Amino acid sequence: MSTVHLVVPQGVDDPRRPSGGNTYDRRLAASLTALGxxxxxxxVPGPWPGADVALEVALGRxxxxxVAVVDGLLAGGAPFAVLEHRGRLRLVVIVHLPLGVGADPRSPVVRVESAVLAAVDAVVTTSRWTARWLETSYGLEPHRVRVALPGADRAPVAPYGPGGRLLCVGAVTAVKGQxxxxxxLARLDDxxxxxxxxxxxxSTDVDPAFAEDVRRRAAAFAGRVTLTGPLAGADLDAAWAGADLLVVPSRVETYGLVVTEALGHGVPVLGSAVGGLPEALGTTPDGRPGTLVPAGPDALATALLGWLTDAGRRTRWRDRARRRRDHLAGWDTTAHAVDAVLADVAAGVAA
Structure with a gap:
């Protein structure tokens, strides 16, 4: 069976709403097509999670x-739609970020999502960390959870700069930690x-109140902090070309596709040691192309100070980022991993 239905949130190709999950879904579709x-x-129109009726309509067609591959943002909050078609369809759910991460284990979202994932034919996660989390927190059997890491593109290498040009990429939300x-940065000023x-x-549209607070606080830095909104295409390429260091201050991150995007440009990374970020950052024979620190402003400020004051560290991280770039797996690797799951599901052996 060569046809697969990829059921995704409406707007995954909207440049105003870039996200790691949207990129993954788009690139997976293209790469599976390239495999034949x-x-x-x-x-599926939103809002998500919770678009049970809309997902029911999509699956009912x-x-x-x-074989249907359903984005976890849809499936995790739509138990009736999934359970209605279990058995009639061969269902695979791609979990980018479990809805239950950070929630009370007794909460409805945990009960619903765990029931949905237990009911489908297979689960694909975008990091090993997420797979372990689902096995530990939801009791999913390891053989039913498969990992398909995001791919990366080797883009033009960003030129070396003075070191102080910091870049933070991601929706402006509390989870991303701007x-x-x-x-x-205030501690650096101090x-x-x-x-x-x-x-x-x-994007500043996901959590407008949080984004407005970030914008207000950024104004206190007298022009040294700018919020650009979402960028894509040549504008985003220019941002990478003008960056010395990617900063990822996230509170939660199941993988961190932006990390491999930075490495694809040869830009080193300073991030929080959370979730799947260590997988995304990876290493080289000489060490990591950057570093990960405990989440929070104190450790981040100390690491930023070290980056700004130690020219040798900047050179080492940059050189490692360029070496790591040369060994990044492409989206074809992602597609092969998912294709193997689809073949097993079609043959009735995944569960």
Missing amino acids: RTVVVDP LPDGA DVLLDA RGRRDWSARIVG
């Missing part, structure tokens, strides 16, 4: 026995270090 699969993309970055600038790239 017929991929039918079925967008599919013929008996069809407030943590601002707190860390120590007399003002030889830096920071660009915060990402």
Whole structure:
């Protein structure tokens, strides 16, 4: 069976709403097509999670026995739609970020999502960390959870700069931690270090109140912190070309596709030691192309100070980032991993 239906949130190709999950879904569709699969993309209108009726309609259109790969943002909050079609369809859920991460284990979201994932034919996660979390927190059997790491592109290498050009890419939300970055930058100012600038790239529409607070606080840095909104194409390429260091101050991160995007440009990374970020950062024979520190402004400020004041460290991290770039796996590797799951599901052996 070569046809697969990829059921995704509506707007995954909207440049105003870039995200790691959207990128993954788009690139997976293209890469499975390149492998010879017929991929039918079925967008589902929001809001998500909770679009049970919309997902029910989308799945209801599919013929008996069809293989459907459903984005976890849809499936995790739509138990009735999934359970209604379990058995009639061959269902695979791709979990980018479990809805239950950070939730009370007794909460409805945990009960619902764990029941949905236990009911489908297979689960694909985008990091080993997420797979372990699902096995430990939801009791999923390891053989039913498969990992397909995101791919990366080897882009033009960013030229070496003075070191102080910081870049933070991601939707402006509490999860992504731009407030943590601002707190860390304020600590640098307190120590007399003002030889830096920071660009915060990402949508401000996901959590408008949080984003407005970040914007207000950024104004206190007299132009050294700018919020650009989401960037794509040549504008995003220019942001990478003008960056010395990617800063990822996230509170939660199941993988961190932006990390491999930075490494694809030869840009080193300073991030929080959370979730799947160590997998994304990886290492070289000489060490990591950057570093990960405990989440929070104190450790981040200390690491930023070390980066700004130690030219040798900057050179080492940059050189390692370029070496790591040369060994990044492409999206074809992701597609092969998912294709193997689809073959097992079609043959009835995945569960």
